[in-house]
Amino acid sequence: MSGTENQSIGCTVQQCQYHSGQSNYCTLDKINVGTHEQNPTVVECTDCQSFKLKM
Numbered sequence: 264m265s266g267t268e269n270q271s272i273g274c275t276v277q278q279c280q281y282h283s284g285q286s287n288y289c290t291l292d293k294i295n296v297g298t299h300e301q302n303p304t305v306v307e308c309t310d311c312q313s314f315k316l317k318m
Contacts, residue, residue: 266290280315289313 268288275287283290294313303309 274311276311276314278317279311280317281313282317 268283268286268290269292270288272289272291272294273287274282274289276282277284279289281289281291291313294311297310297312298308299310300308
């Protein structure tokens with residue numbers, strides 16, 4: 264993790280440890296996107312698997 268915003272990865276989830284806190288960007292260099300469905304067909308089926316709850 265770089266600690267500065269990555270303008271290639273937008274994020275509005277302020278509860279995530281990797282949210283920049285200053286703007287709607289992620290601070291990770293790379294994220295992992297996955298699914299919780301066997302056959303994903305809509306955006307709601309996908310998940311940012313890099314999410315970590317901010318403490």
